[in-house]
Amino acid sequence: MSKKPGAVLVGCVFALLAAIALGVSFGTDPVSVVTAVLDPASRDHDIVFEVRLPRVLLAALAGAGLSIVGVALQALLRNPLAEPFVLGVSGGSAFGATLAILFGLTGATVLGASLVPIAALAGGVGATVLVHAFASAANESRGTSVLLSGIVVNAIASAAITFLKTLVVPAKAQELLFWLMGFLDVPSRASLVALAVYMAIGSSILLYDAARLNILSLGDEAAEHLGVRVRAVEIRTMLASSLVVGAIVSVTGLIGFVGLIVPHVLRRLLGADTRVLMPASLGLGGAALVLCDLVSRGSFRWLHVEPPVGAVTALIGGPLFLLLLRRRFA
Numbered sequence: 001m002s003k004k005p006g007a008v009l010v011g012c013v014f015a016l017l018a019a020i021a022l023g024v025s026f027g028t029d030p031v032s033v034v035t036a037v038l039d040p041a042s043r044d045h046d047i048v049f050e051v052r053l054p055r056v057l058l059a060a061l062a063g064a065g066l067s068i069v070g071v072a073l074q075a076l077l078r079n080p081l082a083e084p085f086v087l088g089v090s091g092g093s094a095f096g097a098t099l100a101i102l103f104g105l106t107g108a109t110v111l112g113a114s115l116v117p118i119a120a121l122a123g124g125v126g127a128t129v130l131v132h133a134f135a136s137a138a139n140e141s142r143g144t145s146v147l148l149s150g151i152v153v154n155a156i157a158s159a160a161i162t163f164l165k166t167l168v169v170p171a172k173a174q175e176l177l178f179w180l181m182g183f184l185d186v187p188s189r190a191s192l193v194a195l196a197v198y199m200a201i202g203s204s205i206l207l208y209d210a211a212r213l214n215i216l217s218l219g220d221e222a223a224e225h226l227g228v229r230v231r232a233v234e235i236r237t238m239l240a241s242s243l244v245v246g247a248i249v250s251v252t253g254l255i256g257f258v259g260l261i262v263p264h265v266l267r268r269l270l271g272a273d274t275r276v277l278m279p280a281s282l283g284l285g286g287a288a289l290v291l292c293d294l295v296s297r298g299s300f301r302w303l304h305v306e307p308p309v310g311a312v313t314a315l316i317g318g319p320l321f322l323l324l325l326r327r328r329f330a
Contacts, residue, residue: 009276019288019291023059024056027052029047051186054189055185059286059292059293062184062248063258064286065244066244070083070084072209072274076233076237076238083256087147088131089127090154090245092128093246095160100118102172121246124242124243124246125239125242125246127153128239135148182254182313183309184309206237210274213233215228257317258317261321262285262288263281296309296311
């Protein structure tokens with residue numbers, strides 16, 4: 001474990017701030033950030049504060065949320081391969097959000113809350129319930145059975161989404177396909193605030209249980225003897241993870257590898273203490289997705305196209321994950 005976790009935490013915060021500054025400063029059109037700040041009536045101000053900043057903040061929130069959920073799930077299941085997408089949480093959330101979008105509920109609200117994040121949350125919770133039901137019926141270890149069940153539930157959710165896409169017009173199907181690949185667009189202020197609220201609630205619950213997740217590494221029986229209510233922690237962690245992931249998926253679609261790679265990188269720097277990994281993951285995860293989005297915006301600008309950020313995270317995260325595995329087992 002790093003002897004200076006405080007320095008790493010500060011470094012993660014600075015990485016996030018630097019990534020946000022880069023994300024706001026660079027794009028398809030050259031702008032002056034100084035002019036944007038000093039002249040509210042300028043075109044630069046409109047581009048920076050109405051277009052780039054909301055998108056960058058969305059990327060930061062999404063990356064931070066996926067990363068802290070990855071840390072929590074890996075600690076809970078004591079498996080470094082645990083990740084929202086692998087466990088079916090993302091797939092269930094995507095299925096719920098897909099249903100809401102297909103039924104034309106994008107602008108609908110209940111008590112001021114958008115129905116799409118609520119539908120995504122319901123889908124994520126439903127997937128979590130199914131995973132636990134299947135895992136409880138298995139005779140294997142909890143971590144293995146949950147992972148296998150998550151893969152099956154994710155496959156079922158993907159098949160259901162594919163089936164739904166065949167029932168709509170081609171233009172709508174293409175829109176859903178692009179969204180499911182993970183795409184960051186300029187969010188409305190209402191959706192950005194709602195995502196921040198969901199993120200704050202879910203992340204607070206995960207941070208509250210960080211020390212208990214550390215104790216779970218000793219095993220369920222040992223943790224029970226030390227006063228940890230294992231099942232209660234497990235339920236809170238899964239529900240909080242579903243809340244965070246559901247809110248993110250409802251706005252960005254499916255973005256993989258962030259919740260897998262960032263915890264691995266931080267674990268090599270900080271060790272396995274979840275109390276330190278979680279706050280660090282908020283900073284580094286947010287920075288990672290902001291930079292991936294910047295790559296997505298700038299990599300194919302000469303072709304006047306923009307690949308989904310989910311494709312960028314997969315192209316960067318896949319080889320990096322293989323490199324980490326190679327070093328781990330070398």
